[in-house]
Amino acid sequence: MEKPTKRILSGVQPSGDLHLGNYLGAIKNFVSLQEEYECFFCVVDLHAITVWQDPKVLANKTREVTAAFIASGINPNKNNIFVQSQVPQHAQLGWLFNCVARMGWLNRMTQFKDKAGKNSENVSVGLFSYPTLMAADILIYLATHVPVGDDQKQHLELTRDIAQKFNNDFKTDFFPIPEPLIFGEATRVMSLRDGSKKMSKSDPSDYSRIMLTDSAEKISQKIKKAKTDPLPLPDNLDDLKSRSEALNLISIFASLHDTSLEKIVAEYAGKEFSLFKRDLVDLAVSKLEPITSEMNKIMDDQEYLESVLNNGKESAISVAEPVLAKTKEIIGFLS
Numbered sequence: 416m417e418k419p420t421k422r423i424l425s426g427v428q429p430s431g432d433l434h435l436g437n438y439l440g441a442i443k444n445f446v447s448l449q450e451e452y453e454c455f456f457c458v459v460d461l462h463a464i465t466v467w468q469d470p471k472v473l474a475n476k477t478r479e480v481t482a483a484f485i486a487s488g489i490n491p492n493k494n495n496i497f498v499q500s501q502v503p504q505h506a507q508l509g510w511l512f513n514c515v516a517r518m519g520w521l522n523r524m525t526q527f528k529d530k531a532g533k534n535s536e537n538v539s540v541g542l543f544s545y546p547t548l549m550a551a552d553i554l555i556y557l558a559t560h561v562p563v564g565d566d567q568k569q570h571l572e573l574t575r576d577i578a579q580k581f582n583n584d585f586k587t588d589f590f591p592i593p594e595p596l597i598f599g600e601a602t603r604v605m606s607l608r609d610g611s612k613k614m615s616k617s618d619p620s621d622y623s624r625i626m627l628t629d630s631a632e633k634i635s636q637k638i639k640k641a642k643t644d645p646l647p648l649p650d651n652l653d654d655l656k657s658r659s660e661a662l663n664l665i666s667i668f669a670s671l672h673d674t675s676l677e678k679i680v681a682e683y684a685g686k687e688f689s690l691f692k693r694d695l696v697d698l699a700v701s702k703l704e705p706i707t708s709e710m711n712k713i714m715d716d717q718e719y720l721e722s723v724l725n726n727g728k729e730s731a732i733s734v735a736e737p738v739l740a741k742t743k744e745i746i747g748f749l750s
């Protein structure tokens with residue numbers, strides 16, 4: 416089997432509306448990588464159902480993430496965009512990896528601990544074994560690189576451990592050891608209400624995050640209400656790093672503007688937050704509004720969306736099937 420040297424896989428869950436963290440931490444980076452890599456972008460609905468999803472809205476959320484990929488600039492004619500549950504090889508390899516990964520490895524996953532909280536006896540088994548499925552998502556394509564936000568670093572390390580253990584156990588070099596691609600000035604976008612918490616779909620406060628579906632007015636309100644501290648903006652990176660809310664807003668600015676943190680710090684040194692926020696509103700609206708309106712247009716064309724996902728499914732299966740077959744042969748299953 417021919418092994419790719421520059422192949423990307425990444426996934427986004429259809430578990431709620433997409434927010435600025437998803438865009439800056441992941442999707443925007445996907446767009447910049449599509450020229451250089453062969454890419455597989457997956458809407459990971461099997462991951463989404465590790466927590467309850469309303470069947471009445473799941474299908475639409477799945478289409479929405481697809482539309483967001485395309486509206487953000489991922490070219491569906493050059494990249495594979497598809498839905499995880501439509502490519503059965505993910506779940507099949509996921510089971511095989513459940514038998515490779517060790518309980519001790521999964522017990523260390525901080526995302527599980529955060530999500531399960533005090534309720535760990537009553538969450539789904541899927542929420543616990545989630546990272547083994549994520550490893551399967553990546554390795555079923557023999558992907559070599561995985562662009563993600565900073566919060567997925569630990570899951571990527573687990574993927575590498577699984578690939579390594581499989582290769583060692585079966586004395587093969589079949590699976591690549593994939594590299595995380597975590598880059599840009601906003602690898603971890605924080606809540607607008609609390610600079611110590613990650614911006615997330617599950618935060619109860621709508622004002623904690625900017626959605627890709629927010630109107631210009633909503634974006635403006637949310638940024639104006641964003642928590643800050645009473646000092647003017649700092650003039651150096653060291654001071655900035657000790658002020659979580661300022662750091663978050665400046666990182667968002669730098670990432671949206673495609674400029675370095677240093678340059679934005681220099682530009683706003685000693686200025687008041689009110690002025691900075693006004694500029695951030697203008698910048699965020701100018702960058703996000705075209706994406707939102709394109710997303711709406713694509714969502715109105717269900718036939719087009721379906722054709723993109725059908726093509727994506729077929730090309731994904733054509734790569735995944737032989738990898739699964741080879742894995743089963745290595746394990747010793749009858750063909």
Ligand code: AMP
Binds near residue numbers: 426437439562602613
């Ligand atoms: P999810 O919505 O959990 O499926 O996340 C999809 C992608 O967005 C993953 O690559 C995450 O690492 C990334 N992501 C999610 N939240 C954030 C955040 N607050 N900051 C940066 N990246 C994020």
Ligand code: TRP
Binds near residue numbers: 428459462548
């Ligand atoms: N676990 C990722 C998240 O919560 C989503 C995901 C699932 C993923 N499978 C993946 C990301 C494979 C990268 C590669 O954000």
